[in-house]
Amino acid sequence: VRSLGYVVVGINEYYTSKKCPRCTEFIAQVTLRSFYCYACKRYLHRDTMAAQNMCEIVLHRLKTFERPKHLQPLAADGTYPWMASSSTSPGNIATNSTTASSSSSSSSRASSRRKRASTVSNQEQGRRGKSARA
Numbered sequence: 855v856r857s858l859g860y861v862v863v864g865i866n867e868y869y870t871s872k873k874c875p876r877c878t879e880f881i882a883q884v885t886l887r888s889f890y891c892y893a894c895k896r897y898l899h900r901d902t903m904a905a906q907n908m909c910e911i912v913l914h915r916l917k918t919f920e921r922p923k924h925l926q927p928l929a930a931d932g933t934y935p936w937m938a939s940s941s942t943s944p945g946n947i948a949t950n951s952t953t954a955s956s957s958s959s960s961s962s963r964a965s966s967r968r969k970r971a972s973t974v975s976n977q978e979q980g981r982r983g984k985s986a987r988a
Contacts, residue, residue: 875906
């Protein structure tokens with residue numbers, strides 16, 4: 855595709871089928887594939903709505919190099935996680951959490967590993983685990 859001169863933009867489909875492309879409000883699910891927007895008073899098909907939101911994401915990303923705010927994930931308190939205050943430095947948090955997780959995960963991985971019992975070699979076994987000589 856790139857060799858033909860097209861621009862390829864990768865996006866995450868997060869929230870694309872949950873927000874109305876016209877008014878940017880969360881919408882209610884009526885059936886598995888159709889949604890109803892109470893703000894716009896209209897029914898929307900899930901895939902059509904997601905495609906419209908994806909087009910908006912691509913256009914916004916090409917203009918501003920970021921995703922539209924109404925289609926970005928929010929924290930539980932309603933704030934954007936990456937716009938947190940600078941009182942905690944991200945470098946220290948990442949270093950401490952990485953160190954803690956690597957030490958705990960390496961010990962749990964080592965204890966959860968088990969060696970395979972070597973009863974019959976794979977060459978002697980036929981298809982579906984049956985012996986080839988039987």
